[in-house]
Amino acid sequence: MRYAFIITIIVLLQLFSFGAALSLEWWLQPWSTPALIMIMWIAIFAITNILLLLSVTKSFANSYRWISAWLLVMHFILLTAMLTGLLYGGFWLLSALGDNAFYNTETIAIGLRIFALVFFIGLFNYTLYSAYVPAVREISIKINKPLNNPLRIAVASDLHLGRLFGSKAIERLNDIVQRYQADVLLMPGDIMDDNTTAFTDYNMAEDLAKLVSSLPYGVYATLGNHDLYGHEQPIREALQNAGVQLLNDEVTCLSHQGQPIWFIGRFDNHKRQRVATTELLGQVNTAEPVILLDHRPSDIVVHSELPIDLQVSGHTHNGQIFPANFIVNAINRLGYGYEKIGKGHFVVSSGYGFWGIPFRLGSRSEVWLITLNGDGSNNADNA
Template sequence: MLVLHGYLWFRLVRATTVAGRARRRLTVLTVVLAVLPAAAVAGRRVLPWSAQVPLDWVAYSWLGLAFYAFLALLALEPVRWLLNRRRQETPAGPGAAQAPPDPSRRLFLARSLALTAGAVAIGTAGTGAMLANSAPVVRRVPIAIAGLDPALEGYRIVTFSDGHLSTTYGGSRFERLVETVNAQRPDAVAIVGDLVDGELHELREDVAPLADLVSGQGAYFVTGNHEYFVDTEAWLRHLPTLGVDVLRNERVPLGRGGATFDLAGIDDRTAARSGVPGHGANLDAALDGRDDSVPLVLLAHQPVQVEQARAAGVDLQLSGHTHGGQLWPFDYAIRLDQPAVEGLSRHGDTQLYVTAGAGYWGPPMRVGARPEVTVIELTRG
């Protein structure tokens, strides 16, 4: 926050104003804006929900806007340097000595570049806000599974992740998400973690639409890292009352026409250090005693858990966590921690599908990564 807002102040305030009242007021505004995101995080512990809602909207919206203003100003630094250099090298006239820098020209350049960066940031953040709150796209992904029984051809697992129900996401938008899932006529629904960013008493009404899920063979959930930021056990007790079964290092047989495959689910990789007793990813426990000839689909919140899946002979892992990057260019940073950002990839004999998520975290924006619901259609390999 200090680096981000310090740079913004230097380019948007100090460079575009002269010493005086306007600069002082804009400096105070910059300090306030810099404090807002930290205040939003700290407020969760002390503020009532009704006060936290507007604070989060303002703080996180500003954070997204500030981030893209920062990027735009960085991109304009070479332009600033070239124009300043050209001005310095331009002779004042035939035989004349080099003229001293003109403060008015420098101020004009600084303001012009600030306005350009501001327009780019507002356009990008505004588009991102619109996309984040738009209906999720539906991606249909056929995935070939070796040894799949012909009776399971076309079996539909409809999956989504990262709902992040919170002060800024829920209500009618989550109802729309559930309706989108139901419209795909799922044989099974897989919710791959990070469903909530708040306590049960705060989000009970927002999560209620899960009870309206319509699925031939049920809905299943595994924890993400954000489930461990709140009262985990309260949520894991509540979800089954909505018809959502929680898979904690366990598996269930699914199928049709007498043919089956195993659907397994494990805790998030952060669960072991969360402090919640008994939690921690344990794929061995989930697969203990299974018939290796039966196809196996694994639900694991983080794509990096595919390394365990590959070693265990999992056919397909479904994950989320990355949000598809959410705010470009964060997808490049995600690659430093995860083996895939979104889409289908292969890791040895294990296939991995990473959904870009349905909601968002932090800034209520998505740039380069639309919200999605994915229809996994199993086919014979």
């Protein structure tokens, strides 16, 4: 299975290279020579396979970022070529149906190349914006359990704190939770980008501690798969030292204006020995509100039959780069967004940060603001 995956990736990279080279050959056509075109083809395939070799052999740190970035460049070239091709087809159809003299072929060719360049640059700027400027998703839900006063819950999953996403992102998150008057912040996994190196080097602990202290009930979190890739202990210690309340296969009870609300946090299923949800539920009073932090949304169907009122998850990034969002939603009962399923309410966030490279297309960096109402809540609304 592993070899089949590697072979598939290699084949896809060669196909992307072929498509990107073909697209650039068209774009360069008015100014090119056979020698220039040959150099361009060789350069694209050379870059692809050199980066692939470096990534496979792990010749330098974060080599996967370079191959990912190059793949993204080729992906954007292909998307640009597809859209430009559709426009060209439209002009061709109009010229076939109308007066051919009205359409100057040379002018259209230059115009399409200018459009392709502007669109390609705009695509990069838009995807950077989508990665670094978060949207705020507000919803209000009502549960059939006692809760006289609404609880304002902020959810920021998948921060992936590292060299490309750090202190400024934490400060921005602090501004958001303050502006929307959140009571508590939940971070369901992938808080660090594999290790604490950048977290320590850039002194992010101070910013994270400020974020924790700014919320009435602080920050609750659980670890995701990227927090468990060999650096679990230092990540755990860094978060706890900043005041984050970690719930890894653990439960805790929060008193919200005199009423109990239970929080359950699960390890990501990368941790093979993790405790079953049913066992954790045995430690709480399920007649009272129960909120579950579970990094992956893979157990939503099972959890929808349990006395869980709200589950918050992440992990999927909503695909991060189009068209992966379609794949994410095809393989998950709920790959992204909010839905009431069975007995509970479920929120799967696309994440506050990003994985690998700072680009998002078809997804958006986001924070969820959930107003949790219960029996007796003032201004209780259904989502």
